[in-house]
Amino acid sequence: MQLTVEKRPVIEKRQTDLEWLDIVRVQRTTTEGLRMEIVRVSNLQKTYGDNKVLRGIDFTANAGEVIGVIGKNGAGKSTFLEILMTLKPYDNGNVAVLEMELQSLSTSQLEHIRKDISAVLQPTQFYKTLKVIELLKLFKAYYNSNVDIEQIVSDFKLGPHRKKYFDKLSGGWKQIVSLAIAFLSEPKLLILDEPTTGLDPHMRNTLWTYIADYNKRTGGTVILTTHNMDEVEMYCDKVMLLNDGVNEVFDSTEGILSTGYKSINEFYLSKVSI
Template identity: 40%
Template sequence: MEGTVIELQDIHKSYGDTKAVNGISLTVKKGEVMGIIGANGAGKSTTLEIMMGLRRPDSGTVKVLGMDIKEHAQEIKKRIGIQLQQTALYDRIKVKEALELFSSYYDKKRDLQEIIDTLGIRPYLNKYVKNLSGGWQQRTSLALALVNDPDIIFLDEPTTGLDPQARLELWACINRYRQEGKTILLSTHYMDEAQKHCDRIAIIKKGKLVACDRPKSLISSLLSEEGTMEDVYLQVAVEA
């Protein structure tokens, strides 16, 4: 399909007896902001981590940027940027050092100074990442996801645990990269931000994709026009 950057076909992944992902198929188009929502344990992170190449699906095919992830994992990693749920950095590393370190892993580099200024992290460059507040830690992780100027940015619950202002500010940052035409995939528990910022929303329940559409369409297909994503969530994503 023209403009498709991610294609999942019938993905399955189990941990022991638990089926984390149970037959998910999904396509993401270039330049799209796709939100993934669902209860804790529904399979959001596993699905994202399969697309990032961090986990191998038990069955099914994954194509990222037109390449099969099994055969071209290394090529794909050069062109994506990821942010995990945990900050996932060394205990004693400073912001600036982390940026320089991660930048060194790639051949293609985005100007670090530009990232630093865009995300406003200049005042924190010489601070230890672990001593920063949640919001600044998340910005640092976002900055690390950008060092290779990726085509696709994966963000696993980027705003979880942030205060409302920090959430707004982080979204302002994310939206800047969306305007550049980057494809962005993220998971979130906040229905208001999913509704406001995502072009499409995929709802995952017990490892299955139960709905995937534009927020407006999801709302109008299930409810009255005055509904919100929260209503959709309660109706579709929550177990009866």
């Protein structure tokens, strides 16, 4: 595998005190030209009652890609992610995760596939009686993970919080702990629903640093939703714009910008009406 490093001008503009944005987007090209397909979705449809939320989504995620799913409130982004996480049934279409067609899987096959998927939804109030460090140890044991807990504590700046009870943390720190736990299993597919909402700018950078590093180190795939278009522009390889129940655009970030938009924010505002 050959690594090519590409520095985007926009990153330089927004460089932060963490200097992490020598974090460059690493684009993997394989000499064999082969990339494992992690998710393939075709004509996905999902209705709640008479609310047809997804009307035919086509989507592919390859190993190592970071993909941002964007769209206005209520567009169906979380619904889409929950289907990929195997948490929600769908009405029509095909959804293959790690080359397994979800609707044809038995319960035990679903459990098997879930071992390779990690997800962070909105911060939860789970494990009230456990301290942060205990939670991390618990999940390390559960996942049989080789990840060094102290490294995770350091990477996510959790040192001052390690002995605090989870339910006593602020909303943002709960979010950070949930994210740290998600990375413990070194999943092939990481699904994050608005991971940076509620995080301060330093912690947002910390998270993106970790995602970029995880992605480079393990070749893991990340699919996330966000309303922050700057983050999409800086860190996502591809963008899917969900609009009126379909993937109105699904393209590389560069591909979108090369069509004349100054930014992904401008692209979003021009494509999506209130």
